[in-house]
Amino acid sequence: MNFKRRAAAATAVLAVAGAGLVTVQATAEATQPASHARPESCPDLTVSKGWYGANKARLQRMIDAYGHCGPQRHKGGAKPVATFDWDNTVIKNDIGDATMFWLLRNGKIRTPERGDWRTTSRYLTAPAAKALARACPGPGTTLPTRHDTACADEILSVYSEGATTAGKAAFDGFDHRRMEPQYAWLAQLTRGWSTRQVKHFAAAARKENLAAPIGTEQRVGTKKVTGWVRYYDQQRDLIRTLKKAGFDVYVVSASPEPIAEVWGKGVGVDAQHTIGIRNVTEHGRHTARLKGCGTVRDGDDSMITYIDGKRCWINKEIFGVRGAAAEKVQPAAKRQVFAAGDSDTDISFLRDATALRLVLNRNKNELMCRAYENGDGRWLVNPMFIEPKGKKADPYPCATTGYTERDGREGPVRRADGSVIPDQRDTVYGASTASSAR
Incomplete structure (x- = not known):
């Protein structure tokens, strides 16, 4: 896709996040000099309904900081990257x-x-x-x-x-x-x-x-x-504003890529900026075999755009990382500035985002454990914009069963240093419950 443009990405674009995933420090949008005058031409988020607390304001500050108006704006032709999950993140339902x-x-x-x-x-x-x-x-x-x-x-x-x-x-x-x-x-x-x-x-x-x-x-x-699906007006507005500010916006979905491409047009995301499950083709037709990433070869069918697989495909297709390295966390200059998701399937690429990480609360254990602990101050939690879930009665079981191991067993959710995240209470929710989908 656009990975050649990433090769020259200046470290300065992401300097705010250079300290890593778990270091507690000032968030990116707060690092703008107080004297920085915001030009009137800077694009604004226009939809206010549905945003929780200061979330909209923090998103706007991030856009101002990293977009073409701000002091962290992209240099040398490299654009800041924003990555969105699709199902129940940009739309309601699947x-x-x-x-x-x-x-x-x-x-x-x-x-x-x-x-x-x-x-x-x-x-x-x-x-x-x-x-x-x-x-x-x-x-x-x-x-x-x-x-x-x-x-x-x-x-x-x-x-x-x-x-x-x-x-x-x-x-x-x-x-x-x-x-x-x-x-x-x-x-x-x-x-x-x-x-x-x-x-x-x-x-x-x-x-x-x-x-x-x-x-x-x-x-x-x-x-x-x-039998129904709706685009979220808030996410359509956010994507529009990010693009106007000079961000490269991608959809990274655990749905088949051709399907995500059809829906992505509704928010202005084209096929070149859509990553999903890809079939191996023969004679112009899909086979039941899937394309691979990192150390997984085409046809092995063992990795899709799912949890760590989303990280791999982002590293490969957006930042041009190949081989085993694509499965690893990259240096800050080769990571997305912003990411949005709603499920444990999104946790790896959300953690990789260097400025802000937007989470729509669907009561997913590992995701909400990390988002609510908010160890580096970069997580934003928001109720779903349509049919938000009500308050989860019991705490999230972060210290015991919130994490899914590779073999499917459950265990504690751990920080990057190996320490265990304590159980977290649900504090950002809506007035009703909604059915679950991916």
Whole structure:
């Protein structure tokens, strides 16, 4: 993508954050000299509703400091980078879900190679493969999920619940800090379609979900599922303002990249600034194999844009870091200034941001443990802008089970020095609860 432009990035652009991830010091937006006059031409955030406390003001100060108006403005052609998760960060609800539901309702999932469901994911369990084969038998180019509710129900259960309709685990054997097989499975089930066709499907789902009233449910198989999506006005405004100030703004999503590209246009983010799950293609069509990052080769299917995988893909595609180094935290001059997310899936690239990290509170344990502890003063917590979650009754279990290990076990959330973050209470929330999505 744009990594060649990063090679000359001046360390001065990010000098404010040079002390590392956990050093407690003044936040970036507070480092502007008091005498610095703010030109009238500097772009302003215009949407105030929905921002908690001083969050909008702090974001504006960061934009002023690092944008073309400020004392930390980019030099030598290198722009400051802002990275956004997509689902439930820039929009309410989930574009991967919306597309999967559309594919099932319209019969657009192709029959697995040789009828073997294990070809769709290396992590699919034997019970899941057997359950899918029983529910979706017979020849044919595509599966009859438009009218075959048993087949639609089984695929939906494996995708949404990570389990068969009988309650058997659908996936195992994966690194929980690099891979979420349920998310990857959507990309893998686009096998046989071209990228253009996948974008067409995503556009059709987008049109339906934006037109549906808030709260709409749709029927897939015999189940009722979410049937609406909305862009957050606040995030659209933030992205617009960052771009006007000279930031390079990227979307980094755990949804398939063609789907994220379709939706990203609605906030002015083009395909060159969109990073998502990527399929290996053959003869212009998607295969069930996925592209890799860092030490993971194409087709190994063991790392997607998920937790540490998001860090790897950002380092590779935005900053031009290759090989094993892409999996590591980079020097401050090769990291994003700002990041926004809503889930534990975003934690690594959020921690890498050198100025501010915006978190939408969806009660995700590790993320909220780190955000509420706020060890370096750079975390901003905000309720969701639509249907915010209410206060979490119990503290976040930071000291015991807030962290997910690579093998899936739970453990304490630790700082960079190895010390344990104590349990944190929920303090930034809305008046209602909302359903969870990725």
